[in-house]
Amino acid sequence: MKKIFQIVMALLMTNQVIASDGNPPKRELRACWIATVANIDWPSKKGLSVQQQKEEFVKLLDEQKSLGMNAVVVQVRPVADTFYPSQREPWSRFITGEQGVQPAYNPLAFMLEEAHKRNLEFHAWFNPYRAKNSEKVELSEQHPVNKYPEWFVEYGKKMYYNPGIPEAKEYVLENIMEVVRTYDIDAVHMDDYFYPYKVPGEDFPDSLTYEQFGKDKFDNIEDWRRDNVSSFVKELNTRIKAEKPYVKYGISPFGVWRNQDKDPTGSATKAGQTNYDDLYADVLLWVKEGWVDYITPQLYWEIGKKVADYEILVNWWKQHGYGKHIYVGQAPYRVGKKGAWEDLSELPRQLNLNRTIKEINGSMYFSAKSFGSNAVAVADTLRNDHYRKPALVPQMPWLNIEKPAQAEIKKVEKQGDEVVVKITTPTESNADYFVVYRFEGEKAGEMSTAGNLLGTLKRAPYAETTFVDKSAEKGKVYTYIVTACNRVHDEGEAGNAVSVKVKKSKIKQI
Incomplete structure (x- = not known):
């Protein structure tokens, strides 16, 4: 009771x-x-x-x-x-x-x-x-x-x-x-x-x-x-x-x-x-x-x-x-x-x-x-x-370190029921983690609020970092964008936008 x-x-x-x-x-x-x-x-x-x-x-x-x-x-x-x-x-x-x-x-x-x-x-x-x-x-x-x-x-x-x-x-x-x-x-x-x-x-x-x-x-x-x-x-x-x-x-x-x-x-x-x-x-x-x-x-x-x-x-x-x-x-x-x-x-x-x-x-x-x-x-x-949407840790401007280089989406693909986003950034970048945004439809939208923030993940110790989108729905069209953050949470410039349609067993890039 x-x-x-x-x-x-x-x-x-x-x-x-x-x-x-x-x-x-x-x-x-x-x-x-x-x-x-x-x-x-x-x-x-x-x-x-x-x-x-x-x-x-x-x-x-x-x-x-x-x-x-x-x-x-x-x-x-x-x-x-x-x-x-x-x-x-x-x-x-x-x-x-x-x-x-x-x-x-x-x-x-x-x-x-x-x-x-x-x-x-x-x-x-x-x-x-x-x-x-x-x-x-x-x-x-x-x-x-x-x-x-x-x-x-x-x-x-x-x-x-x-x-x-x-x-x-x-x-x-x-x-x-x-x-x-x-x-x-x-x-x-x-x-x-x-x-x-x-x-x-x-x-x-x-x-x-x-x-x-x-x-x-x-x-x-x-x-x-x-x-x-x-x-x-x-x-x-x-x-x-x-x-x-x-x-x-x-x-x-x-x-x-x-x-x-x-x-x-x-x-x-x-x-x-x-x-x-x-x-x-x-x-x-x-x-x-x-x-x-x-x-x-x-x-x-x-x-x-x-x-x-x-x-x-x-x-x-x-x-x-x-x-x-x-x-x-x-x-x-x-x-x-x-x-x-x-x-x-x-x-x-x-x-x-x-x-x-x-x-x-x-x-x-x-x-x-x-x-x-x-x-x-x-x-x-x-x-x-x-806390229904993820949040980035607030920046402290007085902790002044170099901003990270731009991150790019190398590929979006389907693995089972999940959509996988593969991310790259220059080796010399001081990126500590990546921020993944997802928008419904073929165009990117607002990035200054948490509305389209899908998640964050730590940068992998090798060339490619993989983000798994477990909430993507079959039949929908999404646009993904990724940014990089350094360890004091300064966010770099947005990289390329990739639009896809989620099908039953594969992804169709638009």
Whole structure:
């Protein structure tokens, strides 16, 4: 009965979206967080075989692709431990069940390969300071807590790198840069965990560090803490861009920068904790100075919530992007929960609102598993309506690399029930993937919207790349055009147009 109700609600939301939405945008980030800490999304539990882990991850990616996503944000360093071989921190216990035990494969290399096969951007997600998320956890001998105990503090029964110790800061920076240098990631991503959320009745134990490193330069410990985080954010951006200028750098902060009663620049909210005052994250400074390429404020509240209204906040953030991308952190994990989220149209209404605001460049969803459980009806809505057409990842003009050469259609042919489009581009072109457009009839039409966008696919490592059109109907006439995009999503010029009539066993070129 519950499943039937969800389907009915999904159909009702479908009608609402079609009426208000029109054509989906051609460019929009559509990403999902895949959390590994505590095995939230993947692997489903510790100690699975390599084959089981791989099968689970492939299934996750296929599900995200079917929803219309064009990026995944994968947690590769959850608790100062890793999903890749590192010289600096131990293997994560969320893989094998025991920290420091090497699995029989390289999870990060595998995940990257599978994501890129599906032309999904891969944002490598790091938690910079968190080192131990429970006092019960046994840390391996190789863990930095055991090698450099003077760098760490205990707070709220958890452990953190002390952001005020220069050696600790440098170590964390290089932990992240190890991945940037070694792997073909598309972005470095960090979430809201800088200084930890405040624990009632407990002070973060860094007063002696402030005396040693901050008192001569800062009048109070709060400004010093903010500078510790800001200097880290700035330096990481500098290193990433020096190593690989095309790799993006984004941060997903808590949804409220400051409340208006503390600062007239702040939002009309009454959040219990905020970025600036409690997490010591001066997000607006980072964006103003251009130290990040995107921000993803976590707006996990409903429209109309008294202390933190989604509509108020999304309109506040739109004024504070300073030319950088803003992706909204959405909360499918809350769908169906008691209260406002029992209304299954809440999340679709938020997406409709986002699309009325030109400064909003897309969404990230927390988290992947939600679409297979409580948010199944919303998943259907995404698949059938909001994301019924593919979208290209938005361009970042400041990531300036050469545009790709023109792509050409070499041949269109029939293989079984499917139409196959064979694509070529000059060997020296920096094309990363191809965009395929299909128009009904013998003429090409509009390419600036998603209406005629059929799909994208990664460029093959050889002369010809093959796109399979599974939705072509027998008896119809179509015109195909292909373009190439580089890895920062700049689109090249359109190539040749090829018009064909689909017959039962062959293609007739017109």
